Amino acid sequence: MNVVVCTKYVPNPQGTPTLGPDNLLVRSDVEGALDPGDEYGLELALQLVERHGGEITAISMGPDEALAGVQRALAMGAHRGVLITDPALRGADALVTARVLAAAVQRQPAELVIAGVESTDGYTGTVPVTVAALLGYASVTAVRALELEGDALRVERQTEGGYDVFACPTPALVTVTAGATEPRYPSLKGIMQAKQKPLERLTAADLGLTAEDLRSTQTVVEVVDAAAKGGGEIVQGDAAVARIVELLAEAKVI
């Protein structure tokens, strides 16, 4: 089965994010990484094609820096990479992003599209299902395990208090939760081979998208610093336990 994995290159999650003068997240010259949430989906895709055959295409939308994310996916074992870079896509909202990814998915036959539940930088968590709906695919989100059964997928979806099992017809899109599986590290061989793998660079026009398709419908109009919370008291050593107990007593919870 052929699988497309949607990936995103995000600023280092441990770093301090900043806004530019245009109120967009600064993404250039910022240390970044393949979104850790995407590695779980990629790992599930690798396990599926190892069992059932097929190829994995890793697609991504982002600036030139995002090439490093696609290369990481190739080093982990994806067969082909596609990066869509276009100045017109800077600040793209969820719908524009979904249109771009849907158009990119359609360029190769795939029975399954996998994405992370949400990105580590934006946390929108809706782009994958919008991609699915644009393509007319069934979708299941927050998936922690999946298996191919005939032409359909049997998937386990994480819920508030447990999990649900769904039968999902293909072609399908699933989003995969972190912790679904342990992502592999790229081997040295994988890293060397990645350099030889096909990697396409596309623009929005290459995907047949028009200026109208790329028009964002959300504009940040005001940014205010939230009321800063002053630093509290810091204690160490033997005094700590007594201070915590005092605080709990003040709060009348003990």
Next chain:
Amino acid sequence: MGAAWVYAEMVGGHVHESAAELLTIARSLGAEVAAIALGPGATDAAAELGAHGAATVYASDDEVFSGFAGGPQTFAVAGLIEEHRPSIVLFPGTYEGRDVAGRLQARTGSTLMANAIDVVGTDRARTEIFGGMKVVDVQLAGPEPHLVLVRPRSVTPARTDGTAQVVAVPAEIPEAERGARLLERHEEVASGPKLEEAKVVVSGGRGLGGPEAFAMLDALAEAIGGAAVGASRAAVDAGWVPYSYQIGQTGKTVKPEVYIAAGISGALQHIVGMKGAKRIVAINKDADAPILKMADLGVVGDVFQVIPALTEEIRRRTSS
């Protein structure tokens, strides 16, 4: 201005608590307010929805709405939008809310704003970024209705004690629109108070090093009494505790009297879910951990020493 609608999520035959919050926001917009409730129990939920300000409830009790992964709801909501043309639809920022709103966006071509904490007008919503350090207002444009996903527990629900007119929603959903079909449900039974309702939340992160250390937090919670145990995403991702423990952007939002963070560094993702606590205690061996900067009481120390000593001291106090 067209109506302001609320997607009232049905869970296990009951309406999700987010519906009352969304109705409270919808009423503030000065528009006519309606709710959509789909799935078993929806008609009965209309009273509750009316009491929180819905003048109309579009409802169906049909099991097709609880037997698939969002497809039938999307189809039904799209039909209602086509017929009644509301200006804005508010969804809860839950998995189901995201699924339905996300799929709906592909049909309507409407803007979809996620992670809102408030809605100021039918074309303006508010969110927080960088773990709540900045408050951002976003202008919404494009075809109506605008779709907004609101973070649960962003506002306090207010009652109007009104009553709603119930309008039945057709439940004939074409096969091709249904999508993935639910086969089995598995509930893991949780013990102790609910995280969202507990007066004290004791929460563990990567610094605990493994699942065994959560027993230490259980013991502390028990000593305090009425406390619940939570976790950061790092601990859940590592598989140490189930997802139901997760506090943060992707998990639950808690607002207890006291929040005790043990071995949690304070990633923005986590802070969003607990910064509303009245008092925050953080224990971390790294003096530079961001969580210590936002704690009312920061303890630079080893959780494996501080937590058991604290548990012991509380037991001693309460038994004497």
